[in-house]
Amino acid sequence: MAFRNYILVCGGTACESSKADAIYEALMAECNAQGVSEEVQIVKTGCFGFCEQGPIVKILPEDSFYVQVKPEDAQELIAEHVVKGREVKRLLYSKDPVKRHAKVEDIKFYQKQYRIVLRNCGFIDPENIEEYIAREGYAALEKVLFSMSKEDVIEELKTAGLRGRGGAGFPTWMKWNFTKQAASEEKFIVCNADEGDPGAYMDRSTLEGDPHSVLEAMTIAGHTVGAQKGLIYIRAEYPLAIHRLEIAMKQAREYGLLGTDILGSGFDFDIEIRLGAGAFVCGEETALLASIEGRRGMPVPRPPFPAVKGLWGKPTVINNVETWANIPVIIIKGGDWFSQIGTQDSHGTKVFALTGKIRNSGLVEVPMGTTLREIIYDIGGGIAHDKAFKAVQTGGPSGGVITKDYLDTPIDFGSLSKLGSMMGSGGMIVMDEDDCIVDVVKFYLNFSVDESCGKCSPCRIGGRSLANLLEKITKGNGEMADIDRMREIGEAMKKASLCALGQTAPNPILSTLHYFRDEYLAHIIDKKCPAGKCKSLITYSINPEKCIGCTACARKCPVGAISGERRAVHKIDPAACIKCGVCFEVCKFGAVDVR
Amino acid sequence: MAKMTLEELRKLRDTKKVEIQKRDISGKDSQIIIGMGTCGIAAGAKVVLDAFLKELDTHHIENVSVTQTGCMGLCYVEPTVEVLSPGMPPVIYGKVDANVARLIIEEHIMHSRMVSEHVFDRPSTDIIKDGGK
């Protein structure tokens, strides 16, 4: 027999520490006391996010959301909600009255996420076109083919204010309009699914979870600008996404939604998949087109822009997966609706891949203008293992870091670049106190260096020079002049590189030189790595006060650098130590110091 | 499926809409939907799928369908599974393995009891269902 009520008590670690267990016990006791234990099931759940308002209790089926619940509240919750069926108003979550993004107030009360792009991900069976159709799928195409003019479509996108989600944020309607106006017998529609930022996987998930939304959008674009052929450039490392796209395309053709004479409208459009080998630079649109054409994936100068002279020299609309996935919704619900979401500068939502030292890592979609604090603490549940927040890196290797002081910045295209970072494709990597900024920057820079196509000298040489300077600094050989050198090179790369890869590759370094100068100085002047990450700059030693001479460290040391008799204080020979950290891990007494 | 006309597309959408709504609220049959994105599969969703099929077989349950969907975004608790059962609110289970799959069948499906410690929340409202409100 089903229960009348289900009480969900947040059992995430953060709420646990806020006495979730006590609340659970109290609720149980109250149910027994008030004689409803047969009618109610009390369930401990995973973290809801939103830990700042914890502990959280949710009662189903009413979907009542109680925040900051204390064990003392259990009596009232059971007596009022369960027994009498009345919500306990004082504990219900109420919206922050001074929310800066007033436009998003129509979001269902507690959830910070708003899923437009990911609307079908996790809802439908991506391999079944009928499930997509059931959820207004291909209704936008229907509208475009039969009841909108091509100009209307452009106008709708213009009203919506949709900007490209691939990184640069160029207005989508303008791209479409350039291609629409370009005179050519042949035009192309291209979907950029060459997702390459480390830690970003929103495009993959969208294609895996909702392939038809991209197919529908591309078909709409084809009809609007006068193209009959679409290509999806996707990296070969995404086999499942490719598989689902193939199924989706096959089904769409069978249902007459792709191919000749779509829905009897007389419009022909078909789509092909082109596999990329995973070169990061092929996400740059001109390099992507070169790669499709079978040439080496290297950017070429713009103008001419692909919208006018693109694939095989023909006008080509290129948008990335996330941009495409927005299109059908905008057509169905209207540009006005879309423009109400987000900020003045950036409308709609943005999908972020939230990773790093975060409790709830995952794919999140939030309205533009949501603050980093909301994403990290409300959705992400805060920093894992209760460590201190240090910085968040956005925009992948092209972005910068954002520090604690800026956590309340509502994020959109403009605000992020003002902070020296960028939206990028939506990677968001959270760092805690254990992360060394110089080390993290080195990782990103090495990524950019590895992925540079090698065409233009500022990027090819500058990137390597920067990476080498960072290596030098983390090895303890840095000098103060290196800071100026890095700035000089970084600025020249930013200004003189041919494509966005080179122009943005120095961002992590320039941004951290600004926000974390002290940490660089610690590496350069004091020859210390404050986070204890840079091996050359740390030493392991044994604290004689704490060491009890258990020999555990000496037994585990792979190079025999630790000496000492049983029950006597041990010693690490710094000359022999390879700083592997095993002694630190095995010591049960915290006697190994890392400095 | 032959190519559709506009009318046929609309008709198909209307019928399917009802079906999909039904599974949301009061369908007689239970449905188990497994998140089978790359993230889910990497975390073991295929093993979970097999476990569900095996458990249903073991208990001779025939009115439960097992289907797949994409990633719900709850990457930190993959594999995720949504269970829709008559008389119960829709529930998303995270960190599901073969053992949890067995519990879901035995507790949730057979006895309408949620499996504690594995319930998670859908991350957002459904703009399609709510018409954006």
Place this chain on the structure above:
Amino acid sequence: MIHMKINGMPVEIEAGSNILAAAKKVNVNIPTLCYHPDLPAWAACGLCVVKQENSPKLLRACAAPVVENLSVITHDAELYQIRKTVLEMILSTHPSSCLTCGRNGTCELQRFAAEFGIREQPYEIRLTDLPKDTSTTSIVLDPTKCIKCGRCVQVCQQLQGVYALEFIGRGDNTVVSPAAGLPLNDSPCIKCGQCSAHCPVGAIFEKDDTREFVRAISNPDKHVVVQIAPAVRVALGEAFNLPVGTITTGRIYSALRRLGVDKVFDTNFSADLTIMEEGTELVKRLTTGVGAIPQITSCCPAWTDYMEKYYPDMIPNFSTAKSPMMMQGAITKTYYAQKANIDPAKIFSVAIMPCTAKKFEISRDENMYASGFADVDLVLTTREFARLIKASGIDFAVLHDEPADSPIGMYAGAATIFGNTGGVMEAAIRTAYTLITGEELADVNITAVRGMDGVRTGEVDVKGTKVRVAVAHGMANVSTLLEEIRSAREQGAEPPYHFIEVMACRGGCVAGGGQPYATTDDIRGKRIAGLYTDDEKSVYRCSHNNPEIKQIYADFLEKPLSEKSHHLLHTTYTERKIYKK
């Protein structure tokens, strides 16, 4: 016309031009290491960045087209700093061995380093340690000096259609090399040397054979005989600051004698000889129906190499006549040796050429040893020759003219225009007309085949018979013509042309891979004009009227296409693999 501003100065310029050109109009030079007017902008070096008004984004002056009302700042403190940093970065990956580099004094990178006053290397020096590619006898690739500007790759692919060079590797590991890192000699390379002529630094350089030459002239047992190609005489002056297009034939003869060579002859003599052989061959094909139509010229060794690799089915269409250089070599060691009573084994035959492929041609197959010895022992390019003259302390610019030696030094005007596109065609028509009709042309200036279009076609009226001709230059332009012939042949149709002239380099040999640096279309035009002036000033305009030509047939060869001619002056061709391995 587009109206824009450069540093506040109004500029009017044709639509489609780039900002570099617009700046030049108001005497502003924007530095660039990768842009070359022969090539589409590649936008690699990053030096030519300029600011546009009201935009934070910098433009690359080489690639950005002019736009109405565009306002551009080309030089300011920030741009200076950016350019200097980029230059310092490039220098950090380039050896500072300027003193021992072939481009010392002509290097574009060196020039900018000087202009920007680079006095220290602030960035870590990182040089590649890849070995030199010395696999060909024509050019040497030195990857350590390469700045990856991409000019050579574009020249090889876009201008020449050869695709021997490409970028391999990525990022910091990018190198310019034949596919899969093969040696150049195993690649499709046709040795035209255009890469070396366009390289801004010393990364691709002609194989320097000047020491061989010096050794030969200082060896008393060697009888050193030198020939100079048509195009050398109109370009060498540039190395001595003479006006572009100056004809320096007499000064070259004089300089050669001062260098100590024993006899000074001229490739032009054999250009006339080539016309006699090739013209007769053409007339024979046209009148007897023996041999494939069209007949295609074979003077250009880069072109023959290309055809053997890419269009072997066209081999029957090749004229069997050797190039003028090889004919000159063969008769030097036979006809001249007999006349002068010198043991041909002692003759050291040197050719001064505008071309790096000529270094390859002298040993391309056994037909190049028709005299029983190497018909040509050594080829020096114009650039090498200029260095030799300078090193020998010869004040070339003010030398007095001297004549060539007899009996193989005299030439007709028809020979000198072998050095430019359309010239071989024109020379051949002048003589073929006479061979067919027995009459002299009233006007020997065949202007219809002159010009700079990549492919030019026309008809020549030989007393009522229409001869269809075509001229192509710049290797990438040739395939259109060849495809046309192929498809006519496949359809069994009448060949679209009777006679085709092909030169691998744009503009012909005047802009060959061994000519002085910084060749542009403007310079090509001036050199070509210089050769036509030389032609007009000639006593004889047609090859068949050259008295020394008449003499060699009377005394030695008997007649064109004689058995002796066939042995000494004609050759064969074979299909070759595009990649040897």
